[in-house]
Amino acid sequence: MKDVVSIRRENLQALVDQFGLTSVAKRMKRSPTQINDMLAERKSFGEKVARAMEKEWDATLPVGWLSVEKTAKDGEDMRKSNVVELKQKPVPDxxxxxxxxxxxxxxxxxxxxxxxxxxxxxxxxxxxxxxxxxxxxxxxxxxxxxxxxxxxxxxxxxxxxxxxxxxxxxxxxxxxxxxxxxxxxxxxxxxxxxxxxxxxxxxxxxxxxxxxxxxxxxxxxxxxxxxxxxxxxxxx
Structure with a gap:
């Protein structure tokens, strides 16, 4: 069974793959370097950090969605998981x-x-x-x-x-x-x-x-x- 930190990294990587590193970092109020360090296991990805990033992404989503293992079929959009649809906020030009x-x-x-x-x-x-x-x-x-x-x-x-x-x-x-x-x-x-x-x-x-x-x-x-x-x- 995967540990919860690995699940968070997988879900974060899926967001980066779909929306791009710059957009994800900006929306979660982190630098691109911080996001990369989390994905590469160079930086901790604990409960407090995960909750803060979830809130910055969309405060209306259920608490803990970053820590829930994705069960969607291969190729399915990351915005639809077994928990919730993750809506991308438009980034203004x-x-x-x-x-x-x-x-x-x-x-x-x-x-x-x-x-x-x-x-x-x-x-x-x-x-x-x-x-x-x-x-x-x-x-x-x-x-x-x-x-x-x-x-x-x-x-x-x-x-x-x-x-x-x-x-x-x-x-x-x-x-x-x-x-x-x-x-x-x-x-x-x-x-x-x-x-x-x-x-x-x-x-x-x-x-x-x-x-x-x-x-x-x-x-x-x-x-x-x-x-x-x-x-x-x-x-x-």
Missing amino acids: IVLQQFDTGGAMGHGIELRDQPGIIQSWRVNPEWLDRNVRAHSSAKNLCIVTGFGDSMQPLFNPGDPLLVDIGVKSVDFDSVYFFRIGNDGYVKRLQRIPTESGLVIRARSENKEAYDPFDITESMDFEVLGRVLKVWRSQDF
Whole structure:
């Protein structure tokens, strides 16, 4: 006879097989690593933990359903067991809106040579988990439509840029979205130590057409966000 912990692992594995690791972990308020450790017997799966996970999955289900051995026929949906139908709650999509160049900052930001605007993207949490691992918060992510040719071949005008607007300072060398006065820029910003202090140098990818320039303290400079990902288009 199987012990109760083995039964819990089998039932949890069946949920992961059907709904996916990310969805199960999110719904049960555990990290994917914790779920994997439970399945691999690296982490305890006791009564208290099982009851908490059952409640997070669906508080209306009978207590102890994770500990009941599945008796359904091979191939039958895991949502139907000898105990209860496990209903999957819909996981809401995440909408990544375009960056607001207007009223939020009290003045307009001009993005020159922008060929139209990508207004929003709709993605599911799994896409975000797998493709955008380093960000301050999902609510801080937005889309900036590529403008100008200074960053070619990294991206082209009209290409989507994923920006984290939770980043407000140049803490390390990377590609940033920023403004000087009312003009918006996307450049690689480099921190350069000098005898007189730290200098931030803006560099373009299109080095033949655009020279680097230094951002001085006298400039009206503001970091609007850090560019996390770009998608470069190619015509066929």
